[in-house]
Amino acid sequence: MSEMTAKEIMKPGVITISEDASVQDLAALLAKKKISGAPVVDDQNRVVGIVSEGDLVSQDADIHFPHYIELLGNIIYLESVKKYEERLEKAAASSVRDIMTADVVTVQENAELHEIATLMTERQVNRVPVLDGDVLVGIITRADVVRAMARG
Secondary structure, three states: OOOHHHHHHOOOOOOEOOOOOHHHHHHHHHHHHHOOOOEEEEOOEEEEEEEHHHHHHHHOOOOOOOOOEEEEEEEEOOOHHHHHHHHHHHHHHOOHHHEEEEEOOEOOOOOOOOHHHHHHHHOOOEEEEEOOOEEEEEEHHHHHHHHHOOOO
């Protein structure tokens, strides 16, 4: 018996958003549709990013300058300055383009369940867009993987 594929467990008709949409539009979409994230697509329905509630929450989070020590006239940062800059950029964002993650983990329709579960675990993602070539055709969440495992 062959293993289930992405096409068999994905949800078609994915709720998406444009990278030009405002952050307020994104918040309204997630709240209205009761979803925790969405792929960001271009005019040809190709995935260019992904956004989640976490991206929105980071807009309201307090941002603290990284701790540092001075040693012999030099500053040594004890935390990542890059992460601080990323958080600052997201906090000031006004469009989806500014807060989305551009490095999106995707799978093709023929990806097998174990591959999808491995990707989600290794890359620590909650949702994976499913593509047919480079076009978005569905999405798989962790809950979808668990349901597929339960079905056997």
